[in-house]
Structure formats: structure tokens, C-alpha cells
Amino acid sequence: MKRLRIFLVEILFVPIILGWLFFQYPEVFEMAVPWITLAVLLHLTWEFVVDPLKEMLVAAWRVLGRWAWVVFTTVALVVAALYLLGIESVMIDLAYNYKHLPIEPWPLRRPPVFAYDHTPTAPVQSDRYADTALEFAGRSQLQLVIANTKMLSAEKPKYWFEMIDATHCFKWPNKPDECNFLPLQTQTYSDDYIVGGSRIGPYSVLEQSPQQIARQHVVVGDSIVGIIGTTCFNCKRERRYFVYFKLGDGGWFSPLPTMENILMLNWALPEISNAEVEAYLDRQIPKDKRIQIPAEFNLNHSTKYLP
Numbered sequence: 001m002k003r004l005r006i007f008l009v010e011i012l013f014v015p016i017i018l019g020w021l022f023f024q025y026p027e028v029f030e031m032a033v034p035w036i037t038l039a040v041l042l043h044l045t046w047e048f049v050v051d052p053l054k055e056m057l058v059a060a061w062r063v064l065g066r067w068a069w070v071v072f073t074t075v076a077l078v079v080a081a082l083y084l085l086g087i088e089s090v091m092i093d094l095a096y097n098y099k100h101l102p103i104e105p106w107p108l109r110r111p112p113v114f115a116y117d118h119t120p121t122a123p124v125q126s127d128r129y130a131d132t133a134l135e136f137a138g139r140s141q142l143q144l145v146i147a148n149t150k151m152l153s154a155e156k157p158k159y160w161f162e163m164i165d166a167t168h169c170f171k172w173p174n175k176p177d178e179c180n181f182l183p184l185q186t187q188t189y190s191d192d193y194i195v196g197g198s199r200i201g202p203y204s205v206l207e208q209s210p211q212q213i214a215r216q217h218v219v220v221g222d223s224i225v226g227i228i229g230t231t232c233f234n235c236k237r238e239r240r241y242f243v244y245f246k247l248g249d250g251g252w253f254s255p256l257p258t259m260e261n262i263l264m265l266n267w268a269l270p271e272i273s274n275a276e277v278e279a280y281l282d283r284q285i286p287k288d289k290r291i292q293i294p295a296e297f298n299l300n301h302s303t304k305y306l307p
Contacts, residue, residue, distance in 0.1 A: 034087050041083045129236040130154035132194065133306040134228060136253055137202070137297045140220070142245045145201035146230060147303040148194040156233035157200070158188035161208070163226030163243070165218050166277050182206075182214045182224065194232070197303055205245075220248040223277060227256070242285055245293065252290040255307045 050057065061068045130152045135145045148154040161184035164170070169179030185208055194200055205228070206215040218224060223246045231238035245251030291307065 034084065037087050038080065038083050041087075042080065045079065128152070130194075130196075130232055130234050131237070131239075132157050132230045132232050132235055133239055133303065134159065134230050134241055135199075135297060135299075135306065136241075136243065136245075136293045137295065138245070138293065139250050139295050140248055142205040142224070142243070142247075142251070142293070143202040143297075144205060144228065145199050145203075145297060145299070146194060147199045147306055148196055148232075149303045149306055151196035152234070153196055154194040154232040154235060156188060156190050157192070157194050157230070158186060158232065159228060159230040160186040161205070161226065161228055163205075163224050163228070165222050166225045167222040168217070168219075170214070170217055181226070182217070183210065184208050184214055185210065199299060199303065202297060218247060222247050223251075225277070225281070244281060244285075250295065251293050253293060254285045254289045254291060 061072070064071055129150065131149045132154050133147050133149050135147055137143050137145075144159065146157050146159060148157075161182070163182050163184060164179075165182060170182050171177075171179060184205065187203070187208055189200075192200070204215075206218055206224075209215060223244065225244050226242075227240055228243050229238050229240040240256040241253045242256055243251065243253045
């Protein structure tokens with residue numbers, strides 16, 4: 001009867017349940033791995049240590065008398081604590097030493113928008129921080145993709161804007177005499193992450209506005225100018241890009257050094273001539289530092305060396 005129980009419960013039933021949980025709820029299963037490992041170790045301890053020494057332990061229980069509960073409970077807690085410390089040590093070692101392996105997402109998890117780059121690469125040192133970068137594309141509208149340049153998952157990625165319409169400045173209806181930045185909202189994906197070496201997107205820049213206000217204001221032929229930045233919860237730094245884009249024509253961008261400040265165009269002026277815009281752009285970003293924005297995204301390359 002005992003052998004039948006071991007076969008049905010321990011060899012058949014438990015692995016099936018764990019396998020089903022692993023495929024259906026991988027995030028929950030991932031958090032439960034230490035406790036499942038602890039349960040397995042405690043079970044093995046019972047089967048191969050406690051059970052063979054049952055008679056000796058019963059004799060010790062009689063000798064200890066009223067202190068038996070205290071002694072045996074203390075021993076059990078110490079053994080469980082040692083097991084947990086060992087499990088934690090092994091998991092930390094795995095997390096830091098095997099991040100370079102190309103791990104595919106499970107089909108039932110949230111799939112990434114773009115496929116991973118499977119170009120064989122040499123093992124790299126473990127990443128302690130994530131790092132997000134932006135890629136741009138478009139002609140009729142400016143689009144962006146957020147990429148993770150490291151192998152550590154980027155938690156809670158976000159991007160933000162400081163952009164103006166240099167052709168027709170944006171004005172709120174209740175303040176018709178004041179020009180303002182385009183009402184583009186910071187986007188933070190609080191419940192999401194970007195797997196190492198992966199991307200999410202694309203997202204239309206002008207659609208990141210309440211009730212499509214910016215999208216309705218900027219028309220074909222208008223030039224939008226400004227800064228777009230990105231970072232994440234476990235990123236060590238933020239990246240900023242100076243972007244120029246003319247709807248229907250295209251544009252360019254230039255990565256900004258971390259501590260470099262850019263003087264924004266005088267967006268308080270109701271009208272700004274093309275000559276003023278060009279002169280401003282030449283002062284801020286020399287032509288040799290500009291990267292042309294392609295019409296479409298090229299996502300076949302690695303994210304590791306993105307600017």
C-alpha cells in the first residue's frame with residue numbers, strides 16, 4: 001500500500017500538478033520555486049533520515065520527556081532554515097551567472113512584440129542593472145520602440161517627452177496667448193517588464209496624449225522638436241535623445257550625454273521661421289552627430305550596442 005501511495009502521489013500526481021502550474025502560471029510558479037524545493041528536501045529528509053531512524057527517535061522522545069517537543073521542533077526549524085539558506089544561495093548564483101543564456105518565453109506568457117536576436121554571442125559577465133534605449137522610425141508619424149540592452153529584465157520601463165510643434169505652437173483653449181509643450185504624457189508600464197535583449201512597441205509618439213490632442217494638433221508638414229527620454233525601475237541611468245521630425249518627411253535623432261543640457265527652442269514665440277529652426281538645430285546638434293530616422297524599424301540586430 002505504501003508503494004502504491006508513493007507511485008500515485010509522489011511520482012505521478014505531484015509532478016503533473018507542478019507541470020500544469022508551471023505552464024499555466026509561470027510567474028506564480030517562479031515565486032514558489034524556493035518553497036517547492038524546501039518541501040521536496042524536507043520530504044527526502046523524512047524518507048531517508050527520519051523514517052529509518054524511527055525507533056531511535058522514539059527512544060530519544062521517551063528520554064527527553066516534556067522537553068521532546070521543544071528539542072524536535074527546534075531541530076526541525078534549524079534544518080528548514082539551513083535548507084532555505086542553501087536554496088537562496090544557489091538561486092542567487094544562478095541569477096547572476098546564467099543571465100547570458102538565450103531563454104525563450106513560454107508560449108502562454110505575454111509574448112514580446114518582436115522576436116529575440118538569436119545571433120550566437122560569447123558569454124558575457126552578469127548584468128547587475130538593466131538599461132533601456134529607444135529606437136525611432138516613421139515618415140507619416142513618429143514611432144518609437146523601447147529596447148533592453150542588457151540581459152537582466154528591465155522592470156517598469158517608461159519613456160517621457162519634452163517636445164514642441166516648431167511650426168504651429170500648441171496653445172490651450174483657455175490660454176490662447178501662451179505657447180506650450182505638446183501634451184504628451186509620460187508612459188510608465190508599472191506591471192510590465194522587458195526581457196533581456198528584447199523590445200516592446202512600437203508606439204506612436206503623438207498618440208501618447210489625452211484624447212489624441214497632440215495628434216489632432218500636429219499636421220503633415222509640421223516639425224516637432226525636443227527631447228525624449230527613457231529609463232526603468234532597475235536601470236542605473238536614463239537615456240535622453242534629441243529628436244527632430246517633420247510629419248510626412250522624416251527626421252533624425254541624436255543621443256545626449258547624461259549630464260548635457262539642451263537649450264530648448266523659444267517655444268513661447270507664436271511663429272518660428274524655418275530659418276530660425278535650422279539655425280537652432282545647427283547650434284544644438286551638429287550634422288555629424290545626427291542619426292537619420294528610418295522609414296521602418298530594423299529589428300534584426302542586437303539591442304546590445306544601441307545608441
